[in-house]
Amino acid sequence: QTVVTQEPAFSVSPGGTVTLTCGLTSGSVSTSNYPSWYQQTPGQAPRTLIYSTHIRSSGVPGRFSGSILGNKAALTITGAQADDESFYYCVLYVGRDISVFGGGTKLTVL
Amino acid sequence: EVQLVQSGAEVKKPGESLKISCEGSGDSFTSYWIGWVRQMPGKGLEWMGIIYASDSDTKYSPAFQGQVTLSVDKSISTAYLQWTSLKASDTAMYYCARTYSSSPAPLLHWGQGTLVTVSS
Numbered sequence: 001q002t003v004v005t006q007e008p009a010f011s012v013s014p015g016g017t018v019t020l021t022c023g024l025t026s027g028s029v030s031t032s033n034y035p036s037w038y039q040q041t042p043g044q045a046p047r048t049l050i051y052s053t054h055i056r057s058s059g060v061p062g063r064f065s066g067s068i069l070g071n072k073a074a075l076t077i078t079g080a081q082a083d084d085e086s087f088y089y090c091v092l093y094v095g096r097d098i099s100v101f102g103g104g105t106k107l108t109v110l
Numbered sequence: 111e112v113q114l115v116q117s118g119a120e121v122k123k124p125g126e127s128l129k130i131s132c133e134g135s136g137d138s139f140t141s142y143w144i145g146w147v148r149q150m151p152g153k154g155l156e157w158m159g160i161i162y163a164s165d166s167d168t169k170y171s172p173a174f175q176g177q178v179t180l181s182v183d184k185s186i187s188t189a190y191l192q193w194t195s196l197k198a199s200d201t202a203m204y205y206c207a208r209t210y211s212s213s214p215a216p217l218l219h220w221g222q223g224t225l226v227t228v229s230s
Contacts, residue, residue: 045222048219097214099215
């Protein structure tokens with residue numbers, strides 16, 4: 001069973017930079033996993049931030065960026081703002097037309 | 111603008127059947143895959159399965175195989191998620207989402223969600 005890992009929680013100061021990661025318990029993440037990142041605030045539908053590793057979805061601020069760092073996918077927020085406080089989920093394509101979400105990271109801005 | 115509009119909240123009893131919908135607009139519905147995502151109360155997102163609107167090719171996460179059925183009616187640009195016998199543990203928010211391209215990943219556009227409550 002494929003498991004996608006994310007940090008359960010992270011905190012960042014306003015104006016600071018934070019990098020959230022998304023890994024696989026077995027193997028490395030690559031662009032072939034089409035890593036994607038979603039932001040969700042309580043009571044709202046997920047919002048697509050980044051897809052296919054680094055492509056920013058329409059309307060997403062430039063302070064959000066995606067990459068591969070080492071053997072994981074990464075979401076970097078540069079110049080964090082108060083309204084970035086949210087849950088962040090990654091999803092990885094694991095083959096045979098199946099994808100798996102990570103458990104999500106709760107980001108606190110303080 | 112691509113839009114996915116889901117059907118309204120449902121309250122059902124254990125053992126009942128249910129079919130919820132996801133209507134697409136703003137683009138060629140049959141060129142993309144529609145995925146379904148579960149979010150149980152206070153929990154994270156779970157990828158359930160995905161269906162190609164053009165030919166109804168369907169893939170399920172192992173965790174959901176046999177538990178739900180995905181279908182699509184391309185004549186009305188609508189995808190469906192169906193249960194034949196609901197359980198209390200099916201209580202959750204369900205989201206549909208459309209892929210970025212004709213590949214089964216990644217999911218890009220999201221519906222607003224349908225809350226399903228199963229209680230006796």
